[in-house]
Amino acid sequence: LYTPSPNSYLLLIAIQRHDEEAVIDRGRVSNAVNIHYEREDLEGHRTLPVGLWMPLLRQSHRHHRPHSQKHRKREREKDSAPMEPGYHCKSHHTPSQRVQFILGTKEDEQHVPHDLFTELDEICTKEGEGAEWKETARWLKFEEDVEDGSERWSKPYVGTVSLQSLFALRSCILNGTVLLDICANSIEEIADTILCQQEESTEFDKHVRAKVREVLMKKHHHQENKRNKLFDIVHFFPAESKKPLDLHVLDKTAQTLTPLPSATAAEAKNGMNQETGTMGLSKAELHFLKKIPAGAEVSNVLVGELDFLQQPIVAFVRLTPAVLLSGMTEVPIRTRFLFVLLGPEGKGHQYHEIGRSMATLMTDEVFHDVAYKAQNRADLMAGIDEFLDRVTVLPPGEWDPSIRIEPPKNIPTQQKRKMPGAPDDSFGIFFCLPLKSEQAPSLLEGSWG
Amino acid sequence: LYTPSPNSYLLLIAIQRHDEEAVIDRGRVSNAVNIHYEREDLEGHRTLPVGLWMPLLRQSHRHHRPHSQKHRKREREKDSAPMEPGYHCKSHHTPSQRVQFILGTKEDEQHVPHDLFTELDEICTKEGEGAEWKETARWLKFEEDVEDGSERWSKPYVGTVSLQSLFALRSCILNGTVLLDICANSIEEIADTILCQQEESTEFDKHVRAKVREVLMKKHHHQENKRNKLFDIVHFFPAESKKPLDLHVLDKTAQTLTPLPSATAAEAKNGMNQETGTMGLSKAELHFLKKIPAGAEVSNVLVGELDFLQQPIVAFVRLTPAVLLSGMTEVPIRTRFLFVLLGPEGKGHQYHEIGRSMATLMTDEVFHDVAYKAQNRADLMAGIDEFLDRVTVLPPGEWDPSIRIEPPKNIPTQQKRKMPGAPDDSFGIFFCLPLKSEQAPSLLEGSWG
Numbered sequence: 001l002y003t004p005s006p007n008s009y010l011l012l013i014a015i016q017r018h019d020e021e022a023v024i025d026r027g028r029v030s031n032a033v034n035i036h037y038e039r040e041d042l043e044g045h046r047t048l049p050v051g052l053w054m055p056l057l058r059q060s061h062r063h064h065r066p067h068s069q070k071h072r073k074r075e076r077e078k079d080s081a082p083m084e085p086g087y088h089c090k091s092h093h094t095p096s097q098r099v100q101f102i103l104g105t106k107e108d109e110q111h112v113p114h115d116l117f118t119e120l121d122e123i124c125t126k127e128g129e130g131a132e133w134k135e136t137a138r139w140l141k142f143e144e145d146v147e148d149g150s151e152r153w154s155k156p157y158v159g160t161v162s163l164q165s166l167f168a169l170r171s172c173i174l175n176g177t178v179l180l181d182i183c184a185n186s187i188e189e190i191a192d193t194i195l196c197q198q199e200e201s202t203e204f205d206k207h208v209r210a211k212v213r214e215v216l217m218k219k220h221h222h223q224e225n226k227r228n229k230l231f232d233i234v235h236f237f238p239a240e241s242k243k244p245l246d247l248h249v250l251d252k253t254a255q256t257l258t259p260l261p262s263a264t265a266a267e268a269k270n271g272m273n274q275e276t277g278t279m280g281l282s283k284a285e286l287h288f289l290k291k292i293p294a295g296a297e298v299s300n301v302l303v304g305e306l307d308f309l310q311q312p313i314v315a316f317v318r319l320t321p322a323v324l325l326s327g328m329t330e331v332p333i334r335t336r337f338l339f340v341l342l343g344p345e346g347k348g349h350q351y352h353e354i355g356r357s358m359a360t361l362m363t364d365e366v367f368h369d370v371a372y373k374a375q376n377r378a379d380l381m382a383g384i385d386e387f388l389d390r391v392t393v394l395p396p397g398e399w400d401p402s403i404r405i406e407p408p409k410n411i412p413t414q415q416k417r418k419m420p421g422a423p424d425d426s427f428g429i430f431f432c433l434p435l436k437s438e439q440a441p442s443l444l445e446g447s448w449g
Numbered sequence: 450l451y452t453p454s455p456n457s458y459l460l461l462i463a464i465q466r467h468d469e470e471a472v473i474d475r476g477r478v479s480n481a482v483n484i485h486y487e488r489e490d491l492e493g494h495r496t497l498p499v500g501l502w503m504p505l506l507r508q509s510h511r512h513h514r515p516h517s518q519k520h521r522k523r524e525r526e527k528d529s530a531p532m533e534p535g536y537h538c539k540s541h542h543t544p545s546q547r548v549q550f551i552l553g554t555k556e557d558e559q560h561v562p563h564d565l566f567t568e569l570d571e572i573c574t575k576e577g578e579g580a581e582w583k584e585t586a587r588w589l590k591f592e593e594d595v596e597d598g599s600e601r602w603s604k605p606y607v608g609t610v611s612l613q614s615l616f617a618l619r620s621c622i623l624n625g626t627v628l629l630d631i632c633a634n635s636i637e638e639i640a641d642t643i644l645c646q647q648e649e650s651t652e653f654d655k656h657v658r659a660k661v662r663e664v665l666m667k668k669h670h671h672q673e674n675k676r677n678k679l680f681d682i683v684h685f686f687p688a689e690s691k692k693p694l695d696l697h698v699l700d701k702t703a704q705t706l707t708p709l710p711s712a713t714a715a716e717a718k719n720g721m722n723q724e725t726g727t728m729g730l731s732k733a734e735l736h737f738l739k740k741i742p743a744g745a746e747v748s749n750v751l752v753g754e755l756d757f758l759q760q761p762i763v764a765f766v767r768l769t770p771a772v773l774l775s776g777m778t779e780v781p782i783r784t785r786f787l788f789v790l791l792g793p794e795g796k797g798h799q800y801h802e803i804g805r806s807m808a809t810l811m812t813d814e815v816f817h818d819v820a821y822k823a824q825n826r827a828d829l830m831a832g833i834d835e836f837l838d839r840v841t842v843l844p845p846g847e848w849d850p851s852i853r854i855e856p857p858k859n860i861p862t863q864q865k866r867k868m869p870g871a872p873d874d875s876f877g878i879f880f881c882l883p884l885k886s887e888q889a890p891s892l893l894e895g896s897w898g
Contacts, residue, residue, distance in 0.1 A: 142847060158847045163612070163840045364846050390845035391612045396866075397813050398591060398607045400857050401841045408849050417845075 095385035099366065100420040102373050102382070110181075110320045113372040114336065115296040118359045119329050121220055123304040124348060133220040133302065135330055137356065139363045140291055142407050153284070157404035159360050160394065165353035169361070170384050172341065172354065176314030178377045187325050191216040194315040194340060203310040211308055212342060222330040289331065297322050298329050299337035299362045299371075303355040305348040312343040316380070318371065337362065337371060361387060366417045390417065544834035548815065549869040551822050551831070559630075559769050562821040563785065564745040567808045568778050570669055572753040573797060582669040582751065584779055586805065588812045589740055591856050602733070606853035608809050609843065614802035618810070619833050621790065621803065625763030627826045636774050640665040643764040643789060652759040660757055661791060671779040738780065746771050747778050748786035748811045748820075752804035754797040761792040765829065767820065786811065786820060810836060815866045839866065 118139040125131050137145045143159030146152070177197045184190045191213050198204060315338070322334035329335065339358045341351055361367045361384065370383030394401070567588040574580050586594045592608030595601070626646045633639045640662050647653060764787070771783035778784065788807045790800055810816045810833065819832030843850070 158843065160841045160843055163842050164838055166842060360844050364844055366846070387845070389613055392609045392843040392845070392848060392850045393612050393615060394607065394609055394841040394843065394854075395809050395813055396836070396839035396841070397815070397860065397863050398856065399841060399854075400860055402861075403857055405843075405848075405854075407847065408852060411846065411849055414846050 095382045095389055096417065097420070098379070098382035099370055099386040100418060102375075102379050103366075103369050103418050104420060105373060107373055111373050113369045114322075115293040116299050116336070116362055116368055117292055117296050117329075117331065117333060118299045118301060118362045120301045120303065120352075120355050120359055121328075122348075122352060122355070123215060123218065123302075123306075125215065125304070125306045125308070126345065131215075132218050133304075133328075135220065135222050136352070137359065138330070139359050141363065143356070143359070143363075153288075154404070156407055158407055159356060159363070160401065160405065161357045161360050162353060162401070163391075163393065165350065165357045166384075166388065166391075168350065169354050169357040170381070170388075172314045173316055173377065173380050173384060176316065178380065179315060179317045180374065180376070181320040182317055183321075184319060185323055187216060187328060188213075190317060190319075190325075190338065194313070194317065197315070198313060208308060212306070212313065215304060215306060215342070216302075216340075220328050292331065292333070296333055297336040298331075298333050299339070299359070300325070300328055300335055301339045301355045301358050301362075302341070303351045304342040305345055305351060306342050307345045309342060309344045313340065314342075315340045318374075365414050369418070386417065544831045544838055545866065546869070547828070547831035548819055548835040549867060551824075551828050552815075552818050552867050553869060554822060556822055560822050562818045563771075564742040565748050565785070565811055565817055566741055566745050566778075566780065566782060567748045567750060567811045569750045569752065569801075569804050569808055570777075571797075571801060571804070572664060572667065572751075572755075574664065574753070574755045574757070575794065580664075581667050582753075582777075584669065584671050585801070586808065587779070588808050590812065592805070592808070592812075602737075603853070605856055607856055608805060608812070609850065609854065610806045610809050611802060611850070612842065614799065614806045615833075615837065615840075617799065618803050618806040619830070619837075621763045622765055622826065622829050622833060625765065627829065628764060628766045629823065629825070630769040631766055632770075633768060634772055636665060636777060637662075639766060639768075639774075639787065643762070643766065646764070647762060657757060661755070661762065664753060664755060664791070665751075665789075669777050741780065741782070745782055746785040747780070747782050748788070748808070749774070749777055749784055750788045750804045750807050750811075751790070752800045753791040754794055754800060755791050756794045758791060758793045761790065763791075764789045767823075814863050818867070835866065 119135055120137040121133040122136050123131055123133045135146060137143060138153075139159065140156075142156035144156050145154045147154055177194060179193060179197070182190070182193055184193060194216075195209055195213060198209070200206075200209075317338040317340070319336055319338075322336040324332060325335045339355070339362075341354055341358075343351055362371065364387055367383045367387050370379060370386075374380050374383065568584060569586040570582040571585050572580055572582045584595060586592060587602075588608065589605075591605035593605050594603045596603055626643060628642060628646070631639070631642055633642060643665075644658055644662060647658070649655075649658075766787040766789070768785055768787075771785040773781060774784045788804070788811075790803055790807075792800055811820065813836055816832045816836050819828060819835075823829045823832065
């Protein structure tokens, strides 16, 4: 059927088609089809992951299923299982359509989206035995960074990321470990779950595995005083309490306790805001805590440069139920998501940027809902691709990427992204012009509709 | 070798490999390989264009050719010919590397990059017989738009574009007509050259073809008064003159002539700057003209919504030599590049955005050099992908894309993008984590050499 030219070889990529699609009919632009990298299918053949949405030819008779609400199947996805045929009846072909379908499914109480607070912690083992996780950035709606060399927080700003790092993150989710609805009570259990998904090899033996586990157990450093104070407060709340920790209640409670000395020598040295209020917390920090909505949950992004690693470890984890991981987060709120990226030495900057990309996605109100409701890796990929479909780009030669952009006063609503049936003003990530020998399809006509 | 599962089918994509690459060795991350859509190779099989750079496995023994300077082959590429095996000895696999190679080739005088002024003109045939091309935006370094409903220009701003439209443009260059080093003296000749590349079909017959040609001949509307004045000035310069039109000389000459009446009724009505200087030009416009460097050339981006078209027509044209196309551009400077996108009714906004994306690329100092020196479509694709590798992204939920960003005071140099051997801090557009059954390659280590 195809004779490769001497310098070409074939790249085989499996395409997952929807069951009910008619045979492809040549000559018209068609719906996008999700192209999956189906590992089981491609045994023994080295292929590349290409998880892109591409327009194909339109079928003459397209069966279209209405967007029915379906109860979620509560299946735990242990690892990187691809989407099985028939697993979901999805008559959707663009990332947007798939995302709208996912968001339209009726969720059970374990998968109700909560507001999210995202924290980026980083570690570098070059620092030796004393290495610990350090919080470097956090997101509520906008990004705040720990200012270099100090413990002060920057003002919130629009967290721009490089497209490179977004695509690198995409590859991480495509190829890394995806663990949805893991039931775990501690970082030790989470670490064990992640590590048992990693294939053993000469480069990743029991010894290295143990060292990685050790790294995941290391302390997390936040702004010292605040963390101590908050965890003192937390001791007043029984760990078995099923109620989410409500910081507003917390604040009221704290106000009734004896305030600690207001400014310590350490605070003065750090140049922290000298005005302290409740429990020795600075006014600025208390103000920040109050911004965290009641019922919020946490996504922890953990990024590490480990000098004993030869190969990277990547995992995306969703916990069900959400769990308070003692000492991990700067605020005592339950963790719902973890994204772990541990890699060999030398690319710390890139890992940092991938971490920021993950945090940026978790902060996006649409992706965030997808993350709560995703049933498998393919759902997450659709979420990433839908996000990519909506980003704006700053040209390299017209911009300084280190500039921090002030949050705008008004941001357009993202609701249209969530609603099926909204008029589609996109052109999809790609579209085709005709082959030389074929009729030109209508460029953008009804490809996604 | 591969048994498709019931709901999958194979997508065959040809990969153009470099002659001297060793057999792929499993287990390590490798160089990116340009994946081409090779039309000749894939006769009779419906495939999708995927022109993406993807990391493969690293070869054990990689042959690396030094970046030798080579004289350009002066071959005219008439249409969408893919890169032929052996045509270029390129030992480069990432877009960056390929771009650096292209920029390192010694050019002849016909391919020396000039500064570029880019103008976007649009037409919509819904307006009937009186429809004409209207200038809507222009770029020197930053973007300026014609303000809605008036003839005033906006201030220069950082021209952000949607990633969607960048990918759509990419698809246009991948699949549309590419004509490099066309020798033509008028828009009629250019139109004929473009049109003869378009396959005849029931939807694109002689009749439609003639109507398209007619559209390409239509008048271009700029700010009326200025255009008339400038072309009066131009009459003082013989058309056969080989010297590029130097606007600075032009300005001096104009100052010696009798000034025309300073403010006309039309100007007053249009709300144009009432201060007029040389030749009835407003001070603002004169100021703009002076910003155009001596020796600059023009890239014309022509975008049209044509109600009689069923299918789009896309062409990227480089003229050799550059030609003064009378009446097309707002300034009497020779045209070097044209990008033409004519499509069916209903997607005018998307065409506009694709046009802006093309202009943004032409304004980028690296892509612009690639455009001057490209020998084929693949070179242009590398230029686009190198650009994509360098862009910064604004998240949708944190930004209002209609905000016009002020040009920053300082922009980092783009020189590093042009230089081979600079330490590579990128991760490439994609990278692979290992298949479950394989050893994990070092994530980012030396993938790009």
